[in-house]
Amino acid sequence: MNRFDACPKIFFGENSLDYLLRLPQKKAVIITDPYMVSSGTVKVLTDRLEQNQMEYVVFSKIEPDPSIETVAAGLQVIFREKPQVVIALGGGSAIDAAKAMLYFCVRFKSGLMEQQYIYQPMFIAIPTTSGTGSEVTSYAVVSDRQQGVKVPLSHRSMIPAVAILDPEFTKTLPANMIAYTGMDVLTHAIEAYVSPQRNDFTNMFALEAASLTIQCLPPFYRDVNQTRMREKMYSASTMAGLAFTNSGLGLCHGIAHTMGAQYHVPHGKANAVILPYVIRFNAGIGKYKRPGVKHHYAELAKKLGLTANSEEELCWQLAMTAKVLCEQFEIPTSLSGCGISEQDFFGNMDQNITKILEDACTKANPVNVSREELYSLLSDIYRGE
Numbered sequence: 177m178n179r180f181d182a183c184p185k186i187f188f189g190e191n192s193l194d195y196l197l198r199l200p201q202k203k204a205v206i207i208t209d210p211y212m213v214s215s216g217t218v219k220v221l222t223d224r225l226e227q228n229q230m231e232y233v234v235f236s237k238i239e240p241d242p243s244i245e246t247v248a249a250g251l252q253v254i255f256r257e258k259p260q261v262v263i264a265l266g267g268g269s270a271i272d273a274a275k276a277m278l279y280f281c282v283r284f285k286s287g288l289m290e291q292q293y294i295y296q297p298m299f300i301a302i303p304t305t306s307g308t309g310s311e312v313t314s315y316a317v318v319s320d321r322q323q324g325v326k327v328p329l330s331h332r333s334m335i336p337a338v339a340i341l342d343p344e345f346t347k348t349l350p351a352n353m354i355a356y357t358g359m360d361v362l363t364h365a366i367e368a369y370v371s372p373q374r375n376d377f378t379n380m381f382a383l384e385a386a387s388l389t390i391q392c393l394p395p396f397y398r399d400v401n402q403t404r405m406r407e408k409m410y411s412a413s414t415m416a417g418l419a420f421t422n423s424g425l426g427l428c429h430g431i432a433h434t435m436g437a438q439y440h441v442p443h444g445k446a447n448a449v450i451l452p453y454v455i456r457f458n459a460g461i462g463k464y465k466r467p468g469v470k471h472h473y474a475e476l477a478k479k480l481g482l483t484a485n486s487e488e489e490l491c492w493q494l495a496m497t498a499k500v501l502c503e504q505f506e507i508p509t510s511l512s513g514c515g516i517s518e519q520d521f522f523g524n525m526d527q528n529i530t531k532i533l534e535d536a537c538t539k540a541n542p543v544n545v546s547r548e549e550l551y552s553l554l555s556d557i558y559r560g561e
């Protein structure tokens with residue numbers, strides 16, 4: 177039996193935030209990051225809650241790649257305030273942190289009482305990047321700073337009940353964040369499309385997300401004020417999320433998680449750098465000649481309008497498209513270009529390989545990868561070869 181979850185109600189487009197005016201609940205906790213407070217963005221949200229005569233408490237301590245300690249601090253606020261609604265406002269970090277808080281909240285209570293007595297607040301996600309797709313996924317990524325790893329949690333109970341995609345919230349994005357988070361979308365779409373768990377539904381969302389990203393990310397990057405492009409990238413991000421929450425991701429995310437935890441490379445930037453190499457590796461082309469999933473990449477390339485005489489050439493073109501986008505967005509095309517020293521990179525190679533192989537995304541990769549192959553792939557990504 178197969179299953180495809182398309183859970184949250186999605187409100188999108190201008191004024192979609194007005195959905196909050198309809199909420200019958202009376203108390204909310206808002207989980208967000210400090211920028212959302214200092215920039216006045218959270219006020220746009222709290223104004224609506226006040227209009228609806230809702231009480232609220234703001235927890236705004238979420239840092240990029242939220243830590244277990246931050247999640248624990250937010251969890252205390254949820255226990256103390258007992259909200260009827262939890263609203264996450266921010267990028268993937270704020271949404272993931274809120275998800276992890278709710279996950280641990282339910283787990284904690286299930287140790288004390290039976291499932292039917294556990295009250296779970298309604299969960300609303302308002303992404304301000306486009307993005308991680310976290311507003312529709314069952315995943316949350318939490319950082320264990322002591323171990324230097326990013327831990328992906330996965331549980332259906334973390335899927336928000338409602339996602340609000342109001343283009344008001346992405347108009348403050350700086351160009352580099354537009355590029356990083358947009359390349360994260362492309363990576364989600366491509367990894368979902370070649371996943372062993374792919375199906376007609378995940379393929380449909382992944383293809384549309386990749387197509388929208390290739391078309392709309394460059395104009396959005398050049399001019400954040402184009403409302404139409406902002407809306408399209410929101411759609412792309414959410415569609416890619418719907419695809420990968422059902423199909424899983426792959427090796428590119430496995431490597432990106434470790435590069436993020438170990439060297440603090442922003443998530444989308446890490447994916448952007450790594451993606452072209454993983455396409456070649458998984459397709460089994462060029463120096464990585466061996467059985468791979470060439471056919472799926474070639475099919476996607478063709479559907480995206482790329483033309484070539486062979487499946488191998490189509491895979492090259494897809495990898496090249498991702499690389500050209502990086503160059504256009506001034507994203508380095510190697511990990512050495514991300515400021516990681518050679519000593520730091522090769523000195524930690526062994527432990528990084530172990531972490532990457534243990535990552536749940538690597539385990540979902542369509543092609544098995546050995547330590548030796550990973551060593552050679554990582555060396556290539558570092559040197560840009």
Ligand SMILES: NC(=O)c1ccc[n+]([C@@H]2O[C@H](COP(=O)([O-])OP(=O)(O)OC[C@H]3O[C@@H](n4cnc5c(N)ncnc54)[C@H](O)[C@@H]3O)[C@@H](O)[C@H]2O)c1
Nearest residue numbers: 211240241267268269304305308310313315317348349443
């Ligand atoms: N749950 C999932 O399914 C999933 C998928 C992919 C990535 N992730 C995780 O999400 C995190 C990355 O999220 P992200 O890339 O959205 O960035 P982020 O949430 O980490 O935010 C990065 C920075 O951008 C700022 N920012 C966010 N929105 C802004 C806006 N509209 N204007 C100006 N600045 C803004 C934030 O304040 C922050 O300083 C990583 O921890 C990653 O592992 C989760």
Ligand SMILES: [Fe+2]
Nearest residue numbers: 308360364443
């Ligand atoms: Fe991602």
